Amino acid sequence: MAFEQVRYRPLASRVLAALTVVVCTIGVIALVVIDVGEALRYGWPLLLIAVLVWAMFWRPELIVAEHGITVVNVFRTEFVPWPSIIMVDTKWSLTVRTPSRVIRVWATPAPGRHRLLGLSRSDFTGLGETARGAHGSLRPSDALSVPSGNLAQLIRFRWERLAETGALDAGADPTAEKTTWHAATIAATAALAAATVIGIVA
Incomplete structure (x- = not known):
């Protein structure tokens, strides 16, 4: 039976990004x-803000699929096959570790302290052993009722099942991991940042 792909993109962040881009466009x-002369001088910062907010809050996503996970962050996209994963953490954000890299999932930062108020034992029911730290401890950000914990559990569950069936016995293949830089976003950010500085000091 094929694994059902899960795609996560935080709605609140995307709403914030859309509103910000609209405001910058109106500006x-x-x-x-x-x-027009003032627009050529002071319009660049607004465009820079729009591009950065889009890249930081609209673009990021996490895709958990049959053959691995894809992490879309601000300036790059990373594909990690299941055999390459050695640890899944939620300390500051949902983080996937491989033998050579630490990949933080921008779309799932650890929740703030106010979000964690009111957590109970039931929020941690069903977590596997790989979620537990020293002495069997669990982080509040591992709770299944918050996005970081829920998605971490999804990844761990798939990873643990594959390990149990021997699907990971061949070990990691570093060449199977893939990083794609968002060249257009990087170029646009650099160009707009330069135009902003020139417009302000000119």
Whole structure:
């Protein structure tokens, strides 16, 4: 039976990104209407903010699929096959460790302390042994009722089942891991940052 793919993109972050881009767009249009010269000077910071917010809050996602996980972060996308995973952590954000890399999932930061108030034992029911730290301890961010813990459990469950069936016995193949840099986003950010500085100091 094929594994059902799960795709996670935080809705609140995407709403924030969409609203910010709309506000920046309106700002640029207003500058153009009022004074084209001023728009050419001060419109760049608004465009830079729009691109950065889109990259930081709209783009990030996590895809858990049959052959591995794909982590889409701000400036790069990383594919990690199941045999390459050696640890899944939630200390600061959902983090996947391989023999050579530490990959933090931008889409799933650890929840704030207010979100963690009111957690009970039932929020940790069903967590596997790989979720436990020293002396069997669990982090609040591992709770199944918060995104970081829920997605960590999803990854751990698939990873543990594959290990039990011997599917990971061949070990990690470093060449199977893949990193793709978001060249267009990096170039646009650099260009807009330069234009912003030039516009301000000119």
